[in-house]
């Protein structure tokens with residue numbers, strides 16, 4: 001059966017000229033997992049609701065909410081869902097929490113309504129976390145909510161409430177199971193059978209399920225092939241189901257790729273990547289992906305974790321994720337009484353107020369075509385660009401470098417009458433005259449109606465609102481033949497093993513501009529000591545590479561000041577003079593900071 005490119009296969013063609021190690025591992029689907037051949041169109045149709053949704057609410061709830069981060073009078077470090085391990089609680093002791101689990105305040109309708117008000121389009125709730133306790137009525141174990149004072153299935157009312165609110169219900173399910181697999185001494189084959197039985201329950205008794213969100217796939221017994229087989233099994237039950245890359249070993253393979261910076265066309269079981277507590281610097285081009293994140297530092301409720309992210313920070317994280325083509329799955333950890341912490345409720349309500357005005361710039365959008373916008377982010381739909389302005393221009397001029405499309409109209413998304421804003425296009429820079437003050441200090445969205453698909457051309461780098469010019473490695477012109485290349489995993493230019501390689505950017509400067517030149521790089525100790533030059537408009541600053549301890553550990557060096565009497569378009573270049581070791585440096589970027 002020919003394998004169509006599905007799930008997490010990279011759609012981008014392999015970079016020409018890359019010598020890649022041909023990987024011996026084959027991902028041909030084993031005969032037992034004869035997944036239906038799915039065309040790209042069928043995948044697109046299956047994934048459409050999820051790709052358009054952009055924003056989901058994660059719920060981590062289980063017995064761990066009873067100790068809530070404390071055990072034997074001690075505050076246990078680490079995430080709340082791990083207290084059984086981090087607190088070294090014996091299995092027998094931990095299982096006693098079951099008899100105490102009685103969420104008398106649980107109100108599924110309130111939870112679904114809160115998610116809806118926040119602007120989330122789906123909810124992912126832990127059906128069973130690593131502890132092995134099941135929030136649903138399972139005929140395959142007594143370690144479930146039916147054997148608690150509560151005595152009723154917790155997932156059913158939430159699934160019903162989600163449908164009433166027009167949200168998609170999804171299940172998180174942990175492959176790692178400290179109770180059934182380890183504590184019960186189940187051999188892994190019989191555990192896999194048990195797991196399949198529970199998954200059948202979860203996909204048969206609660207109506208249409210949007211996503212099965214696997215986790216705990218890192219256990220040594222689990223393999224990518226198990227993941228493939230499981231995916232086929234699940235698709236037989238619900239053909240429209242979406243599953244994440246943690247059904248197999250996709251995360252581990254993707255990480256390995258990142259480490260080795262190896263392009264790889266291998267397919268992974270699962271439909272989307274799952275960066276956790278981070279927003280990849282360049283997203284995951286070619287993949288479906290979703291960042292999952294906590295509002296404080298813990299997934300499961302911890303009474304002492306008060307390190308809450310601000311609503312502003314969470315809104316900008318949502319926008320940043322979506323601007324890079326990802327979904328944002330924001331977590332809440334309810335208490336053992338069934339209460340979502342008020343700090344979480346407050347943040348979700350505030351996010352919802354921002355979404356009430358701006359959700360058009362989130363739902364159904366795709367990654368922005370720009371590389372880096374000094375003042376914020378961008379999302380797009382056919383014929384529209386949504387400019388998410390975090391740093392409002394003090395001079396009232398919002399500059400959009402490199403947009404080559406005709407702009408038929410510009411207006412504030414918050415302005416229902418869409419009063420046109422003046423637009424000027426010069427030297428490849430679109431400038432929009434914006435009001436003196438933003439309508440939203442966190443993120444004000446300016447809409448550009450454009451003709452055709454957004455096309456970006458390379459333009460000189462412009463000063464940001466504070467007059468600095470930020471030159472990122474991702475946007476550098478790489479000069480000369482050789483392995484020098486941008487490494488997404490490090491967001492730096494690496495493999496700088498030839499003095500015939502150098503990098504350059506073009507900047508547009510004001511007459512008489514004076515800048516302090518700052519370079520940021522990493523260099524392993526055994527490679528440090530090379531001499532290099534940074535030149536700005538022909539003015540040269542010489543320096544020597546200082547060891548930073550590793551190829552990822554960054555340092556920023558201020559090399560000196562340059563003066564550009566004429567201004568205009570000038571080049572910034574970083575050139576090696578010699579190589580003291582394997583590589584010159586891993587270059588993160590250069591900053592030109594206004595000098596007095």
Ligand code: FHN
Nearest residue numbers: 079081082215216276292299
């Ligand atoms: O150990 C879990 C953790 O409790 C939480 O469920 C996160 C969410 O993705 N996953 C694991 C840590 O990576």
